[in-house]
Amino acid sequence: MGVSESQRNLARAAASRMANIYLRLFATATITVVLYLAAGMDWIWIWAGVYLLALLGEQWATRSVAAHPEATPSPWRRWALTVSPFLTSATFGFLALPLFASDLRFAPTLGAMLIAGSLLNVIVVNGSLRSATLSAALPHLVYLLAAPLIARTANPDAPLANVLWVGAALLIISVAVASRTLSAALQAEADAKHEAELRRQEAEEAVAAKSAFVAMISHELRTPISAILAGAARLHSEVPEASSKIHAQLISDAGGLMRALLNDLLDFSRLEVGRMAVEKAPFNLRQTLSDTLRLWRPEAAKKGLRLRVVGAASLPKWVSGDALRLRQVLNNLLSNAIKFTDRGAVEVRLGSRDEGSGHHLTITVVDTGSGISQADMARLFTPFEQLSTSVVRQHGGSGLGLVISRELARLMGGDLVVSSVEGQGATFTLSLQVEAAEAPQVGEVGPSVAGTRVLVVDDHVVNRRAIELVLQPFGVDATLAESGEQALELLSAEVFDVVLMDVYMPGMDGREATRVLRSGSGPNRDTPVIAVTASATPKDWDACRAAGMNAHVAKPIDPIELYAALAQVLSPDQRDAANRTPAAATP
CATH class of the missing domain: 1.10.287 (Helix Hairpins)
Known part of the structure; x- marks a missing residue:
């Protein structure tokens, strides 16, 4: 057994004895009071005082080891931890000797019960450390072997006096077997915990490796x-x-x-890995649902299907929630409904009820397709599962849409459930919680981005050319840089209105380049920086914001999102905010 495991067992035994102190104090107080009142044993108070002193010494010896299991105890403290159980057991078990010799009725029985109970406590409390078990059990074994001698001296004519040797031997054997069994069980438990910890670490490493791989591939x-x-x-x-x-x-x-x-x-x-989050922002619920449904009407019409909407008037107009994720889930449901319906209609039933300061929304998508069997419904929310190979050949897909939709629904405080009868279509019901919101005030028309000088920083030539193609219709004057170092050189010599900064680049990455820019005194120290990243998670954006970046767009770049980000950082309010950002970002 290694040193670390030995220290762990030592600390476990010390903690167990400390936790057992209240039981031993209660047992001592109970025995003392009962024997004093029932048998008039005045000397029992002396025994209780000596035992209390032995307990205090044991607590002093074990406290630091139990409190600091990672520290290696000194040799004298190891010695104290081994000797203290012997002293407490010797003091406590000594009470059995006068009880064995007493002529009071049932006194020897009480002595035997005291020894048996003490041995049981020793095995349970010290089972994780063999040396402590032997040290604490030795006095009781000595007293147990002395019991037949004392009984024979006190009762020389008793026919069963010699039989006590057999009883003592059987009890000692039973205690030894119980101790060995408990020790093996504790060792098996420790091994199982160690194995489970190794498996947990391996699983975490595998998840981290997979996440890194997905991020790289992304x-x-x-x-x-x-x-x-x-x-x-x-x-x-x-x-x-x-x-x-x-x-x-x-x-x-x-x-x-x-x-x-x-x-x-x-x-x-x-x-x-639990890194998905939903946002809360005011949006027009009716307009969001209407726009989403409008996108699918041509698809439904191509197949000769009717796309009906029921209950739209019952919905609140402005709510606070994640409009993007709501559209994502509804798009998945409508895509599946139209995909698997050959004739008839797809009906979207909308409902809402007030709950406190918010609303509980339900969106039910009902189709008249072929339905889903009970066996297939059990696999419907299994990642990468398709109902059949014919579905894969005919419709494609990753088998993740419904899995993601249900998890997003749960993140939004609701759920996604399905009911279906084979041959009679399917019904998917999305529920979610949204908060009540007021319509935002209509602001001034956003600034034009035409004529803006933009520095595009990306290590990949294809990305630089792609962003340049997106920017050209905006009337933007784009300058390209292939690294963070080159970008800083350009930013120290020329004035730009906006910087589009790739986050992950070899050498100096986008966040480090932004920190250097913010900490300097060049002409672009306060220029807005928009993070361009393929991993647009809240954690990544928080890191970008901490580095001094002002906004972000995700790859592949959507022209509308890019234009909105440019307009956002070029607005007067954002300019004022950007001027206050560098101080926080400066190392």
Whole structure:
């Protein structure tokens, strides 16, 4: 056994004896009072006082070891921990000797019960440390072997006096077996805990490795997807031929599908490790649902399906919640409903009831498709599961949409449940909690970004070109930098209105470059910095904000989101806030 394990057992035994102090004090007080009142033993108070002193010495010896199990005890304290159980046991068990020799009726029986109870307590309390068990049990074994001699001296003519040797031997054997069994059980428990701890560490390392792998793959995949989407959008807007526009739209649709699959994988990875969070911001609930439904009407019409909405008038108009995640869940439900319905209709039933200062919303999507069997419903919310291989061939998908949707619903204070009868369609019911909110005041029209000087910092040439393509229709003057070091050189020599900074770059990353920029005295010390990252989690954004960044956009870059971020940091209010940020970000 290694030193660390030995120290752990020593500390465990010390803590166990300290925790057992109240039971031993209670037993001592009870025995003292009972024997004094029932048998008139005045000397019992002396025994109780001596035992109390022995307990105090034991507590003094064990307290520091129990309080600091990681520290190596000195040799004299180890010696004290071994001797103190012997002294307390010798003092406590000594009471059995006069009871064995007493001519009072049942006194020897009380002595035997006292020894047996003491041995049981020794085994339970000191089971994790063999030396402490032997030290504490030895006095009781000596007293137990002395019992037949004392009984024979006090009762020389008793026929059963010699039989006490057999009883003492059987009790000693029983105690030894019980001690060995308990020690083996404790060792097995310790081994199981150690094994479980190793498995937990291995699982955590595996999850961390998987998260790192997903983040790396996300970054690498988002780079070509950004270029595909940006190039397709630019091609669609510039080519005059209808056939070329169709081809550009095909490329854009394929890129959008790749982005959706990648987002599903990232969302699932974040949910697995508990890093997914939902936001709370005011939004127009009716408008959000109306816009989402409007996107799916053409898809439903292509298949000859009716898309009906019931109960929209009962919904509150403005609420506080996560509009993006609500749209994500509803998009998944409508996509599945239309995908698996060949004729009939898809109906969306909306409902709301007041709960305190908020609202409990229910969105039920009912289709007239083929339905889901009971066996398939059991697998419906299993990651990466598809109902059949024909579904995969015909409709594709990652098998994560419903899993993610249910977890998002639970993060929003609700749930996602399904009911279906095979051959009669399926019903998915989404419930969630939202808070009541007031309509925001209509502000002034946001600033124009045309003519803005923007420094684009990214280590990947494809990303730089893709962002440049997105910025060109905005009338922005873009300058490109391939590293944090090059960006700082440009920022020290030229004045820019905004910096688009990739977060993860080799060498000096985006956050470090921003900290250096904020801590300097160059012409762009207060220039707004927008983080561009493929891992747009709340934790990542908090780190970017702490470094002095003012806003963020996720890869692949959505032109609308990028324009909104530019308009946000260029607004007068945000400019004033940005001027106060560097002081907090300066190391």
